[in-house]
Amino acid sequence: MSEMNSLYLVVPLAPLAGAILAGLFGKVIGRTGAHIATILGVAVAFVASVLIYQDVQAGNTFNGTVYTWATSGNLSFEVGFLIDELTVMMMLVVTFVSLMVHVYTIGYMHEDPGYQRFFSYISLFTFSMLMLVMSNNFLQLFFGWEAVGLVSYLLIGFWYTRPTAIFANMKAFLVNRVGDFGFLLGIGLVAAYTGSLNYAEVFSQADALAAKTIELFPGAPWLLISVICICLFIGAMGKSAQVPLHVWLPDSMEGPTPISALIHAATMVTAGIFMVARMSPLFELSETALSFVIVIGATTALFMGFLGIVQNDIKRVVAYSTLSQLGYMTVALGVSAYSAAVFHLMTHAFFKALLFLGAGSVIIGMHHDQDMRNMGGLWKYMPITWFTSLVGSLALIGFPFFAGFFSKDSIIEAVHFSQIPGAGYAYVCVIAGVFITAFYSFRMYFLVFHGKERFGQTHHDHHGDHDDEEPSGDHHHGLAPGQKPHESPWVVTVPLILLAIPSVLIGFMTIEPMLFGEWFKRAIHVAEAHDTIGQFAEHFHGAAAMAIHGFTTLPFFLAMAGVVVAWFFYLVKPEIPAAIMRTFKPLHTLLDNKYYFDKFNEVVFAGGSRLLGQGLWKGGDQGVIDGLIINGTARSVSLVAQLSRLWQSGHIYLYAFSMIIGVCILLSLWFSVV
Numbered sequence: 001m002s003e004m005n006s007l008y009l010v011v012p013l014a015p016l017a018g019a020i021l022a023g024l025f026g027k028v029i030g031r032t033g034a035h036i037a038t039i040l041g042v043a044v045a046f047v048a049s050v051l052i053y054q055d056v057q058a059g060n061t062f063n064g065t066v067y068t069w070a071t072s073g074n075l076s077f078e079v080g081f082l083i084d085e086l087t088v089m090m091m092l093v094v095t096f097v098s099l100m101v102h103v104y105t106i107g108y109m110h111e112d113p114g115y116q117r118f119f120s121y122i123s124l125f126t127f128s129m130l131m132l133v134m135s136n137n138f139l140q141l142f143f144g145w146e147a148v149g150l151v152s153y154l155l156i157g158f159w160y161t162r163p164t165a166i167f168a169n170m171k172a173f174l175v176n177r178v179g180d181f182g183f184l185l186g187i188g189l190v191a192a193y194t195g196s197l198n199y200a201e202v203f204s205q206a207d208a209l210a211a212k213t214i215e216l217f218p219g220a221p222w223l224l225i226s227v228i229c230i231c232l233f234i235g236a237m238g239k240s241a242q243v244p245l246h247v248w249l250p251d252s253m254e255g256p257t258p259i260s261a262l263i264h265a266a267t268m269v270t271a272g273i274f275m276v277a278r279m280s281p282l283f284e285l286s287e288t289a290l291s292f293v294i295v296i297g298a299t300t301a302l303f304m305g306f307l308g309i310v311q312n313d314i315k316r317v318v319a320y321s322t323l324s325q326l327g328y329m330t331v332a333l334g335v336s337a338y339s340a341a342v343f344h345l346m347t348h349a350f351f352k353a354l355l356f357l358g359a360g361s362v363i364i365g366m367h368h369d370q371d372m373r374n375m376g377g378l379w380k381y382m383p384i385t386w387f388t389s390l391v392g393s394l395a396l397i398g399f400p401f402f403a404g405f406f407s408k409d410s411i412i413e414a415v416h417f418s419q420i421p422g423a424g425y426a427y428v429c430v431i432a433g434v435f436i437t438a439f440y441s442f443r444m445y446f447l448v449f450h451g452k453e454r455f456g457q458t459h460h461d462h463h464g465d466h467d468d469e470e471p472s473g474d475h476h477h478g479l480a481p482g483q484k485p486h487e488s489p490w491v492v493t494v495p496l497i498l499l500a501i502p503s504v505l506i507g508f509m510t511i512e513p514m515l516f517g518e519w520f521k522r523a524i525h526v527a528e529a530h531d532t533i534g535q536f537a538e539h540f541h542g543a544a545a546m547a548i549h550g551f552t553t554l555p556f557f558l559a560m561a562g563v564v565v566a567w568f569f570y571l572v573k574p575e576i577p578a579a580i581m582r583t584f585k586p587l588h589t590l591l592d593n594k595y596y597f598d599k600f601n602e603v604v605f606a607g608g609s610r611l612l613g614q615g616l617w618k619g620g621d622q623g624v625i626d627g628l629i630i631n632g633t634a635r636s637v638s639l640v641a642q643l644s645r646l647w648q649s650g651h652i653y654l655y656a657f658s659m660i661i662g663v664c665i666l667l668s669l670w671f672s673v674v
Contacts, residue, residue, distance in 0.1 A: 004055060007048050008062065008081050011091060012130040014044040015098075019123035026116030034116035038123040039102045045130065046095035053088045061085075061522065063136050063200060074195050082136035082199060086342065086523035089514075090133040090274055093349045097266035098126040100495040104357050105258045107491035108364065112256075118158060122262060125151040129267040133274055138187045138197040141275065145183065145239065148268045149176045155259040156252045165254040172248035179238015179245050186231030189214075193224060203281040203525075210285040229282055229289035233296075236272030240326050243300045247597050249323055250307075253315045257360030260315060264322040265353035273329045273345050277338040281525040290334050290530075291422045297330025298426035301433045303595070308440035310591045313370045314359045317444045321396060322352060324433060328411050331426045336530035337414035339520045344407035346514075347507050351395035351404055354499040358389040361492050362448060365485035366455060369478035372444060377453035381485040386449045388496040393445050395503045397438040397559045400550035406507030406543065408434075410515055412555060413539075414532040434555045438562025446570045455479045508543045516540055 018041025022034035029037065062083040070077045081087075101122060109118055128151055132144025149172075157169030191197055193212065194205045209228065213221040236242070241249040249269065253260055263269060276283060276293070283289055301324050308320035325348050332341035363370055365382050379386040395404040412434075415427045456479045479485065487493065513519040516537045526533070540546060550556050569576050581588045593599065 004052070004060075005062070005064075007052060008083060008134070009066070010048045011045045011052070011095070012127050012134065014041040014048070015123045015130065016127040017041055019120045019127060022116050022123065023120030026120065029116075031115045034119045035102070035106050038119040039099070041123055042095060042099045042102050042126055045126070046092075046099050049088065049091040049095050052083060053092055056083065056085060056088045065136075069139075075191060075197065077139050077197070078137055079140055080136040080198075081134045083134065084523045085519050085521075086274075086277065087133055089342065089346060090270075091130065093346050094126065094129050094133065094266045097349050097353045097499075098122070098262060100353060100357070100499055101258045101262045104261075104360070104492055104495040105256075107489045108258055108360055109256060114158065118155075118256065118258075121151060121155050121158070122259060125155065125259075125262060125267055129271070132271055136199055138190060138199075138202075142184070142187060145235070145271060145275075146180065148271060149173065149180070149239070152176075152252070152259075152263060152268055155263070156255040158255050158259070162254070168248075168251035168254035171251055175245055175248040176238045179235050182231045182233075183235020183238075186228050186235065189224070189228045189231065199278070206281050206285055209282070223286060223288070225282060226286040226288040229279070229286045230292055232279060232282075233272075233276060233289065233293055236276050236330075237296065238272070239275075240269050240272030240330065241300075241323055242272075242296050242326065242330055243303065244597060246300060246304065246323055247594075247601065250316055250319045250594075253313070253319050257315065257356060257363060260319070261353045261356035261360070264319065264356060265349045269322065269326055270345050270349065273326070273333065273341055276330075276333045277342050277524060280336075280338050283333070284336065284525055284527045284530060287420060290336065290420050292334075294331055294334030294418075294420060294422035294426045297327045297332075297334055298422070298429035299327070300324070301327025301331060302429040302436065305433050305436035305440065307591055307594055309436070309443065310588060311440075312372055314362060314372050314375075314444060314448060315356070315370055317372075317440060318352070318355050318359055321355070321437065321441065324437060325352070325396075328408060328430060328433070331415060331430060332411045334426065335414050335418035335420055335423055335532050336526050337411060337418075337532050338524045338526065339515050339533055340407065340410040340414050342520075343507075343511070343514050344404075344411055346510070347395070347403035347407040347503075350499055350506060351392045351402075351503040354388060354392040354496060354503050355396065357492070357496055357499065358385055358392060361385040361488040361496065362389075364488050364492065367479055367483075369455070372447040374454055374457070374478055375448045376451045376455070377449070378485050379449040382449075382487045384487060384493045384496060388493075388500045389445060389449065391500045391503050393441045396441050397562065398434065398555060399559065400547040400556065401504075401508065403503050403505070403507035405547065405550055406511045409546070409550060409553070409555060410511070410533075410536065413536045417532040417535040418530075420530065431554065431558065435558040435562045438559040439566050442563045442566040443570055446566055451571050451574075455485065456481045456483055508547070511543050511546070512540075 015038070018038035021029060021037040026034050062081060065076075065078045065080040067079040068076060069079065102119070105119065105122065109115055112118065125148065128144050128147035130144075132141060132148065135141045135144060153169045153173045155169075156172050157165045159165045187197070190202055193209060194202050196202055196205075206225070210223065210225045212224040214224045214227055215221050216227065234245075237245045249264075252263055255263075283293075304320055304323035304327060308317050308324070311317045311320060325344070329341045329344050329348070332338070332344065359370075361382065362375070362378065362385060365378065365385070366375060369375075391402070395402040398405040398408040412427075412430050415423055415430055418426075515533055590596070
């Protein structure tokens with residue numbers, strides 16, 4: 001194996017080695033040994049990713065099999081790597097963000113008794129995501145897909161003594177199984193109709209798939225390619241939390257903040273976006289599938305943003321912003337702007353990790369209180385967290401020259417140029433979402449860092465919010481009277497600073513090669529009729545010119561309007577939001593109950609499952625199996641025995657009488673025959 005091929009193996013295996021050391025030998029190597037082993041593993045993976053990036057930039061790519069697991073007829077089940085521009089971008093993002101999260105975890109989890117176990121989990125999570133993005137076939141893709149789901153289950157329920165954490169990780173696991181069922185159907189159709197699981201071989205038969213039909217119902221033929229793409233996208237809806245399979249993501253906040261950052265920024269939720277971009281040769285052949293993607297993404301982008309407005313838990317506000325931004329990426333996929341989608345995925349990874357880790361820093365400073373109504377004025381006590389959170393918020397709302405501006409505005413422009421059905425609806429949603437995003441982002445920023453100091457007082461009730469984080473088992477949350485917040489230690493603030501830098505610069509530096517250059521030319525396929533980025537390129541005159549022009553566009557004015565309204569509502573006239581809530585109580589109730597998705601799932605699916613289970617238990621288990629088969633057999637034997645007892649009394653005269661009667665019957669029958 002060549003030196004570069006060996007380096008490909010190092011990227012996923014280094015975090016796996018760290019996970020094994022921390023997980024199996026955590027008690028031997030101790031807390032320090034656990035974080036050194038895992039951080040070193042991820043750091044090695046990051047350095048190797050940088051070297052591979054340089055090799056790919058020089059024009060070298062790789063697509064080959066590392067290990068053949070099994071062969072069945074013409075179908076091979078392999079472990080293989082596809083190293084191209086799309087893969088190496090994901091490798092850099094995953095390893096860098098994961099490295100920052102690993103370092104941050106030293107400070108955040110230092111009091112937790114499960115310290116070694118947590119480091120093992122997050123390193124295993126990194127390994128799973130790397131196997132997913134580096135795969136060159138559907139089998140390995142599915143392995144990584146399921147592995148990130150499994151490890152997320154372990155991480156969301158990390159504090160397994162809390163009922164809410166156990167409920168949240170089971171919810172995430174079950175909802176993802178729904179999406180994964182569709183994903184598996186899509187992979188099965190690919191294997192059945194192409195005879196291969198290898199990306200290159202499947203893509204080479206894409207035109208043949210587009211010519212075939214399949215009858216989902218008698219007399220209702222569908223294009224096979226549309227069915228495959230929709231099934232694959234249903235898998236993405238689960239992993240990337242698109243309506244209606246989004247309900248698990250806000251509840252994933254029950255896990256410790258570092259894993260919230262890792263799930264929302266660089267792993268798991270980005271898997272669906274990456275997968276659809278990788279499958280662009282298939283999706284480009286089905287306008288039906290693209291329309292489906294557009295509508296789902298646009299609905300998620302706008303309506304999940306509304307929910308961020310009514311949240312009081314600092315982490316949940318950031319969580320709903322993730323849902324909304326994933327909707328933007330999905331819309332970009334639907335209008336065939338795959339490069340814009342993964343570009344936003346990259347910029348979002350940095351500023352979203354920054355916002356989550358900033359929220360975690362605030363939680364540390366507030367002694368594990370997450371309710372924004374108990375904060376205010378923190379900028380004086382936590383200057384680094386305050387400044388980096390401002391950077392993350394400006395990137396999130398798409399302020400010109402910040403990373404989020406270049407990627408989000410590119411998506412809006414691509415939607416504007418698209419002619420695919422559903423693009424008009426999507427344009428309204430993404431434009432309205434700009435105002436909503438700015439409003440809830442700076443509502444959080446102003447409530448936390450500015451205004452009156454509300455800590456050290458009687459706390460508000462959480463009104464149904466989940467319990468605060470409890471990393472140390474300490475049941476005292478919030479600052480006591482007289483206590484003041486404090487800046488977090490360097491292992492927390494250094495990752496914040498290092499994430500703030502790309503949150504400002506990465507968009508400006510990479511928009512031209514990633515969107516308008518040749519960077520994704522070999523990795524992403526776009527049909528000429530769907531080339532919205534090509535149309536946008538005609539109006540692009542450089543990153544600086546785009547940012548300067550951004551100050552005169554509608555999205556900028558909408559974003560600034562959101563910031564000003566948030567400032568006025570929560571710093572100047574804080575009584576206005578309360579008055580609005582009273583006036584529009586039914587609307588607030590609808591948002592507070594998250595459009596009743598959870599209630600619907602509880603009543604229809606969970607309730608239906610309970611009824612079905614009770615029916616099978618009462619009717620099947622107790623009625624048929626226990627009652628008819630087991631107890632019924634015993635009762636039948638008992639009945640036969642009781643009847644037999646009538647003739648087996650032990651009295652000789654009864655036996656003699658029976659014999660005489662029998663002889664008479666036999667003689668009667670004989671004479672009647674004769």
